[in-house]
Amino acid sequence: MSQSVISILNKIKIDKSWSFSDKTRKETSYITHGYHRYPAKFIPQIVSRLAEKYTKKGDFIVDPFGGCGTTIIESKIMGRYSIAVDINPVAVLITKAKITPINPIKIEKEFEILKKKLEKYNKDIKVKVPTHERIDYWFKAEEKRRLAFIFSKIIKVKDQDVQDFFFCGFSNILKNCSIWLQKSNKPTRDFGKEPSEPIKTFLRQTKMMLRGNAELFELLSKKGYLKISSKVVCTDARTIPVKNGSVDLIVTSPPYVTSYEYADLHQLTALWLEHTKDLSDFRKRFIGTSYHSKKDLVLNSKLAEKIRSDLLIKHKKTAEEVSTYFSEMNQVFVEMKRVLKKGGKTCIVVGNTSLIGVDILNAEVFVEQLQNLGLKVVDIIKREIPSKNLPSVRDEKTGKFARITDKNKVFAYPTEYILVMEK
Ligand SMILES: C[S@@+](CC[C@H](N)C(=O)[O-])C[C@H]1O[C@@H](n2cnc3c(N)ncnc32)[C@H](O)[C@@H]1O
Structure with missing residues (x-):
């Protein structure tokens, strides 16, 4: 199973029309999109193109990792109802301001x-x-x-x-x-x-x-x-506050394992606005953080198990972090399946990366997990990430993030996938 998923994704050619490299900063930060910086935020044009293709006016769109609200802003201006969820109160504050005219x-x-x-x-x-x-x-x-x-x-x-x-x-x-x-x-x-x-x-x-x-x-x-409802809720992606089978489309980009520590990045706002007094407790709420790991994990993917054993040979802690991440993402997928209508689609924007020399094939693992939960592949798009949007680069040897100007580094996410799956 996992071998075939790997070869399917390997064969996919880059679709240049999804890179939106011709879009200027003015175009990607139009209306309220430019209010606040946010790591790994979507280009709004990705969301609108997906929403155009898979929904109609009056449909319901959800983003379980809402970030600074790109999905629900685009949904609102397209006349779609929407809810975003994020565990980060700073993301919720930003989104609230951006969706409220x-x-x-x-x-x-x-x-x-x-x-x-x-x-x-x-x-x-x-x-x-x-x-x-x-x-x-x-x-x-x-x-x-x-x-x-x-x-x-x-x-x-x-x-x-x-x-x-x-x-x-x-x-x-x-x-x-x-x-x-x-x-x-x-x-x-x-x-x-x-x-x-x-x-x-x-x-x-x-x-x-x-x-x-x-x-x-x-x-x-x-x-x-003006009255089209769009809401943002500060909660975990595994507890999306909507009814079973009610959502037409999910558009989301999950956090990456040990990539951004959102809690650290937003600590200044969290401190001033008293979202937290205790940074270590704040950190633990995030998926993809290096601050927690659990036992008895359900990975629901042969490939994820292989990645875990490859990492175990090199570094036990990294192996645990990555397994925790895949297991938590599987729990999010269970929740996403619960809220989707039959025939509803989910579009997951995700890139692969590498840690201590082991390829972390997020996209392949996600496809396998979602298929094991009963969802079908509708389309898989491979897109280039224009360099102005690259989050950072990783050092080839250590897997750690490094400055983009450094030579001898490899790009962590030169391309990413949009996984379109159907319930
Ligand atoms: C890649 S960002 C999403 C960016 C978003 N697409 C945008 O345009 O702003 C991932 C988000 O997942 C959130 N997150 C991490 N763990 C979470 C959890 N357990 N439940 C809900 N959101 C979580 C982070 O706070 C972060 O905002």
Whole structure:
């Protein structure tokens, strides 16, 4: 079984029309897509093309690893109902802000009020600054004080949608205003960094978001889709809050095993907005993290078992992490099957990688697991990932992520698959 899945995927040729390499940043970050950076986010055009092909107006779309909300934003502007799930409260905050069109007149007014308050900042003004040691780890005193001032004004905004909108902007400026090593996906401090000035940066960020919101509001009003329901829920992908057999299409891209530590990457927002006081507990909730492993795993794939034994010879801990990942992904697939309608499709965007010299064939394993659960292959698309979207590269020998500029490295995800399967 697994051998045939490997050869099927090996034979698939790259379909250039799915790389969207001609799309400019402006096109991939139109409406609200550009509000907030997020690792491994979708190009919106992938979602809209899949939704166009496999659904019609009024259908129901779900993304169990919703991230910053790309799937449900595209669903909404196409008149499809949708729900996104993500375990990361920061992802949920961003998504909530991005899918909620606010009347531009109202938000402009709120912005002017906030701006006037922020412009009153001076060094004698009384500000209650947070005392968390992790905040002190990342922020210098003056930036911390200014951020605390912005925070104290946003928290007073009464309208929840407006408050979320401002907090989303606040969240996106935190890295720039801290000593977090710029462009690094690993939490590293840069003591030589000159952090951005928080108030100016926040106002600039919010102005960009005001334009995105106005664009979204206008588009949805024109199409008559302002009331199309799209929801985001902070929960585990194994507990999608929808009825059995109710979903027409799932579009998702799962986390990769030990690739991004989302909990680490979003710790600044999680700390400021008090999503967590304890980072180690926060980390354990994520699939693909290196912070937990379990026993009695059901891999539901011969290939996954082979990968586990190949890894075991080299490094027991990595073997455990990868097995835990495949087993947890199988649990997500069981849940996805539960919510899909008969004939409903699931589109999983996934790349393969390599760890300590062993190929981690995520796509092949997923196809095998889904087939073993009774789903059928409808289509498998192989797409190139334009380099501007590459998350990072891996060192060939160690399997660790390295800087993209380093020579002698191999690209971790030069291509990826879109697995289209049917219940
Ligand atoms: C590759 S990202 C998805 C990005 C998304 N396609 C977008 O456009 O933003 C994977 C997501 O899975 C989420 N995740 C990890 N473990 C999860 C779990 N147990 N349940 C739900 N979501 C989880 C992460 O927080 C992350 O947002």
